[in-house]
């Protein structure tokens with residue numbers, strides 16, 4: 006794949022040679038985002054140049070935002086460092102053809118997830134961080150204490166919106182990210198998918214139209230299918246997320262019962278809606294009395310430690326149903342999620358109760374105590390640093406090995422990369438050939454009820470760090486190259 | 492309440508005086524079902540009569556089935572000992588007026604359950620055994636081992652129908668009760684309510700008609716309401732359960748998408764469908780290709796240790812969707828249930844996945860290990876003995892203290908009594924007055940979408956054994972008496 010540098014180098018001076026070489030190493034993934042570069046002294050010895058020349062080269066790279074100096078520590082590769090072609094802006098003209106559609110992806114989706122989950126397959130399909138990223142030893146210690154002190158609570162079902170300890174800490178954390186929510190506004194669920202399902206049922210009757218991002222989260226599309234709704238896919242900007250212009254257009258044309266959005270690190274595109282857009286989205290829907298279901302389960306997973314305010318923070322009328330879970334941050338297997346349903350509390354509580362009465366206490370208490378242990382912030386910093394490393398490694402490998410013209414997303418959080426291949430390549434065919442080689446990825450067919458993304462694939466970068474990532478991506482690239490030639 | 496003995500005593504002989512006195516003590520609940528009577532010698536000393544006379548009196552009671560001799564142990568009060576008026580047979584004429592109806596009980600139900608669950612209320616409303624009945628110490632030991640050895644499984648979500656260990660033992664147990672089911676036929680859920688909900692969604696579209704027992708389980712009625720179905724209530728015989736004649740009539744008249752039945756110890760009536768009826772029910776529906784959703788979560792809770800074959804055991808076409816959970820036997824708080832959906836496996840698995848992906852591993856492994864520990868059978872024997880004791884104590888107290896004309900059910904398992912009051916008494920009014928006195932019961936209004944049972948109440952007898960049961964029932968009786976006079 007070609008590398009079109011946005012920087013134009015006119016005179017090749019000594020320091021520029023050094024800068025060019027370092028930039029190449031970074032682009033090739035030898036130094037990954039977050040990595041520390043060798044010290045001035047080390048580079049000076051290695052290149053046989055003066056410290057001043059090296060210093061000038063590094064400053065050059067700093068100016069273009071490729072690396073950053075950290076006081077008393079040295080130079081580090083920046084996270085948002087891409088000088089490469091990323092995903093093109095969507096053709097906003099396609100918003101003209103937006104139309105509610107029935108979703109029929111389940112058969113294919115269940116086949117594909119089944120294939121990705123087979124024991125001998127390297128699973129880059131399902132979008133959960135591998136358990137290597139999870140704080141298992143800390144959770145084990147806490148679990149022991151929970152068994153010791155809370156066994157009576159674990160044994161007896163509670164007719165409630167969830168464990169009080171947990172709802173307290175969730176409300177506290179939501180307040181810290183700008184949402185005015187109290188413990189009594191929170192309903193605990195068995196994971197985020199259940200949260201989304203309950204919210205959809207609370208606001209829309211079968212047959213209704215739900216607007217969501219395009220490309221969208223396969224789970225949401227399947228929920229829309231299984232609950233008998235229609236999907237209205239709103240084009241998504243690869244950096245800023247759902248196009249508000251397109252949404253406005255859609256709202257004029259169609260009767261929409263709810264909008265479903267993943268504002269932070271959308272799945273699969275990795276876009277992150279700026280706070281101004283979030284505010285505007287909430288206000289737009291509030292004027293039309295349309296509920297917004299916000300899926301924020303990736304909100305804590307920013308690579309640079311920032312935490313954007315959720316849409317819920319801008320919600321004055323109680324029209325935002327906030328959903329999240331610990332599946333990507335603490336443990337997917339505990340199945341702990343939650344909803345802050347705003348004005349829809351009663352309806353949401355009703356459908357939650359008639360899903361399965363209440364969430365099990367054990368998981369809830371473990372999660373509450375992990376948050377309260379003070380270990381969460383540090384864990385998430387380590388987790389995102391590790392995930393970012395793999396994201397950038399895989400991004401860099403894709404750039405090196407996939408055919409020319411391949412575009413890859415450049416997310417600032419989450420764990421997923423979205424790869425746009427040549428229109429001639431069929432994502433599902435690529436998936437099938439990859440499975441034959443023991444590698445699982447998700448084709449774009451599952452990210453839409455249209456076939457707009459049939460030439461795309463989704464890769465989970467938070468896969469088991471013990472696998473040979475380099476050779477897996479090279480294998481995928483070789484398959485893509487062969488499909489292109491064919 | 493009058494006691495109409497079915498025995499006619501003509502000559503009052505010495506031994507008959509003794510027999511009469513003992514019978515009165517049993518009817519008054521001084522000796523409860525399962526209790527051992529004083530020894531022959533002790534009675535002979537106390538009554539100043541010969542051992543032979545006492546022996547003759549006891550034989551008399553044995554002949555009428557009130558007590559039984561156990562070899563080398565003595566005489567015990569029988570379980571099925573009622574010589575009193577029980578619930579009258581339903582007027583089968585009412586089957587003529589069977590008609591699909593929308594259910595609208597949720598508002599009232601959530602109020603009532605909320606009131607019953609308040610911290611200062613003696614809760615005889617919700618129908619779960621109190622945690623005092625549960626094997627908490629054994630579960631605690633197992634939980635410790637599970638945390639020690641299975642932490643990795645607990646942390647990572649599994650895209651599967653459930654933990655393999657658990658599905659193995661569930662299939663094994665189902666086979667023991669006559670169902671030909673293998674582990675791969677079983678789907679684990681978060682409790683039995685979720686199981687019922689998923690099965691309903693798998694077999695019936697919103698608007699469809701579901702036939703169920705009348706009076707019926709409040710949770711099932713609320714599921715029918717929340718999923719937008721209509722309920723067709725089939726009259727129930729207090730001993731043998733759903734009337735098959737009435738069901739046949741209904742099937743001729745209406746298009747029914749599924750039949751929902753609680754064959755063992757139905758909630759609230761306590762009826763238990765004989766195996767011949769189960770077989771007949773399965774065959775009847777099979778000829779008409781109508782799925783049968785069987786709720787068997789009380790199947791293990793027979794007072795005499797018998798275990799009837801579920802309907803599933805007679806299922807040749809795969810039309811029975813078997814549902815159960817450990818909520819009444821091991822721990823309601825673990826939220827572990829399961830489905831053996833027969834021919835509907837694919838649809839059920841689909842709706843289960845899009846409810847919440849899968850059940851948490853911790854609960855599943857704990858339950859599997861408890862079953863495999865060999866402690867389950869003994870635990871259930873002890874559990875049902877304790878529950879039976881409270882059921883019979885409360886039954887006896889109701890007979891003594893409630894107004895004349897009151898009828899009370901005589902279940903042979905489960906934990907619930909159904910009390911039919913004078914038509915002049917409003918169950919909901921009784922509930923409200925009881926709540927004022929700090930006692931929670933469920934009025935008949937919640938057991939039907941009709942108002943056929945407005946003069947009935949449901950009492951959970953597996954309530955906390957530390958409460959003053961006698962005075963609670965006396966208080967209820969006093970309220971009923973006052974409502975009658977008013």
Ligand SMILES: Cc1ncc(COP(=O)(O)O)c(C=O)c1O
Nearest residue numbers: 132196197198222272300330332
């Ligand atoms: C955007 C998004 N929402 C929801 C979910 C479901 O999360 P949970 O496992 O908490 O149900 C996922 C899981 O991949 C996801 O990526």
Ligand SMILES: Cc1ncc(COP(=O)(O)O)c(C=O)c1O
Nearest residue numbers: 618682683684685708758816818
């Ligand atoms: C007959 C019946 N079915 C189902 C349930 C729900 O059980 P679970 O707690 O396992 O969801 C109950 C609970 O009271 C019940 O009585």
